[in-house]
Amino acid sequence: MIKKIIVYINAYVAGIFKLLFKEKNFVEIIIKDPKKIEPSHSEKVFFERLFIFYRNMKIKEINNPEIIKPSSLWQNHINNDYKFLIDSFKENNLENFSFFLNNFGNWNNYLGIEHNTLLKRYSKNFILKSYLKNEIFLKHYKIWKDFGYEKKDLNKISTPEFGNQLGAYIDGNFVTIGSFFNQIISKILLEHIKHKSKPIICDLGGGYGKLGYFLIKNFEDSCFIDFDIPEVLVLAAYYLMSSFPNKKTLLFGEKEFEKKDIENFDLIFMPSVEITKMGENSVDLFVNKNSLGEMRSDTAKFYIEKINYCSKIFFHMNHNRIRNVFDNKDKSLISSEYPIDMKKFDLVFDYPDLSHFIYTGRYDSNNDIFMKLFKITQKTN
Numbered sequence: 001m002i003k004k005i006i007v008y009i010n011a012y013v014a015g016i017f018k019l020l021f022k023e024k025n026f027v028e029i030i031i032k033d034p035k036k037i038e039p040s041h042s043e044k045v046f047f048e049r050l051f052i053f054y055r056n057m058k059i060k061e062i063n064n065p066e067i068i069k070p071s072s073l074w075q076n077h078i079n080n081d082y083k084f085l086i087d088s089f090k091e092n093n094l095e096n097f098s099f100f101l102n103n104f105g106n107w108n109n110y111l112g113i114e115h116n117t118l119l120k121r122y123s124k125n126f127i128l129k130s131y132l133k134n135e136i137f138l139k140h141y142k143i144w145k146d147f148g149y150e151k152k153d154l155n156k157i158s159t160p161e162f163g164n165q166l167g168a169y170i171d172g173n174f175v176t177i178g179s180f181f182n183q184i185i186s187k188i189l190l191e192h193i194k195h196k197s198k199p200i201i202c203d204l205g206g207g208y209g210k211l212g213y214f215l216i217k218n219f220e221d222s223c224f225i226d227f228d229i230p231e232v233l234v235l236a237a238y239y240l241m242s243s244f245p246n247k248k249t250l251l252f253g254e255k256e257f258e259k260k261d262i263e264n265f266d267l268i269f270m271p272s273v274e275i276t277k278m279g280e281n282s283v284d285l286f287v288n289k290n291s292l293g294e295m296r297s298d299t300a301k302f303y304i305e306k307i308n309y310c311s312k313i314f315f316h317m318n319h320n321r322i323r324n325v326f327d328n329k330d331k332s333l334i335s336s337e338y339p340i341d342m343k344k345f346d347l348v349f350d351y352p353d354l355s356h357f358i359y360t361g362r363y364d365s366n367n368d369i370f371m372k373l374f375k376i377t378q379k380t381n
Helices: 003-020 041-061 070-083 083-090 094-106 116-123 127-144 151-156 180-192 209-216 232-241 272-277 295-309
Strands: 029-031 168-170 173-175 201-206 223-230 249-251 267-271 285-289 315-318 347-351 369-376
Touching: 003 127, 029 127, 041 094, 041 232, 041 249, 041 267, 041 347, 070 083, 083 094, 083 180, 094 116, 094 232, 116 127, 127 168, 127 180, 180 209, 180 249, 180 315, 201 209, 201 272, 201 295, 209 223, 209 232, 209 267, 209 285, 223 232, 223 272, 223 369, 232 249, 267 272, 272 295, 285 295
Parallel strands: 201 223, 201 285, 223 267, 249 267, 285 315
Antiparallel strands: 029 168, 168 173, 315 369, 347 369
C-alpha cells in the first residue's frame, strides 16, 4: 500500500511538472477517451458463435482434473472481476456477453491482462493524464526507438482497438502500453522461426492475444493455438478473430481437437487441458508470458512437462525471485525452478524484461520479469 501511494504521489508531481514546464514533443500523443461502446448488431452471429464457445468451455470445466484448476489467486480474480461475464453465461444473456467482449479493454475491474484500471484512472484527471502522456507513453516510445525504429515505423506497433482497448494515439497510430515491447519481442522470436513455411505457434495463458497479434501478423500462413481458462480465452478469440477475419478458426466444442487440425486451421482456441493432445516436437514456438508464475507449483510443473514434450522452442517471461503465495499456503515456482528438460534444450538467452520494470514510467524492481528462450539442441533436432 505504501509503495502504491508513493507511485501515485510521484505521478501527480511529475504530471504537474510536465504541465508547468511543457516540452514540445516530436510526436503527437492523444490519450483515448475511456467511454463504453455498444456492440454492433451486424456482429450478432459472431457473438453468438463466441457465446456457444464460452458455454461449451464452462460446461466442460467442471470435469477438469484438479491439477489444472486455477490457483486461488486467479480463481478469486475470476469470481470477482469477471462476474459480469460469468453471469451472462448463467443467465444465458447474449446481450451482456456481447457488451463485455466489446468493452473488456475498458472495463471498470482489473482483468489481469492489461493496464485498464490504471489507464482509466489516469485519463480522467488532467494532472495524471499529463503523466500518462509525457512519462508513460512518451518514455515507452523513446525506448522503442532505441531498438532501431524511427517515427515512420509507428505503423509496426499500431494495435487493433477491438474490445475498446485503452491507450493513446501516437501520430494517429493507436497503441497500448504493451504494444511497444510486444512488437519488440515478436521481432526477436521471429528470427528463430522465420524460415518456417507455416510455423505452429502455441501460447499458454496468452491474455487477450496482444503478443499473439504481433506474432501472427508476421506470417501469411501460420497456425496459432491458444490454451487458457475460459474467461480469458474467449477474449483472445474475440480479439484475434476480429483482427484477422480471414483466418480459418477452430473454437472448442465445434469439433474434437485433433493433431491434424494444425494443418487445417489458422487460429485454434482451446481450454488448457487440451494441451495434452499436442504431438511430440509438433510446436515450432511455445510462448508463456507471466501465467506460469501465477499457477500452483504442481500445475506449473504439469504444463512445463507438456511443453517439454511438444515444443522445439520455448519462450517464457516470469518472475525470477518473487513468488505468489496462495490461500492454501502453496507457493508459485520462480523461473529457476521450472523443470525445463536441459537434455533437450539449450538456453539461448536470459534477460530482464525492461517493459515490466518501467511500465508505469519509473523503475520498479518488484516487477522482476525475465525473458528466457530455450531451443531444441542440434542433436535432438
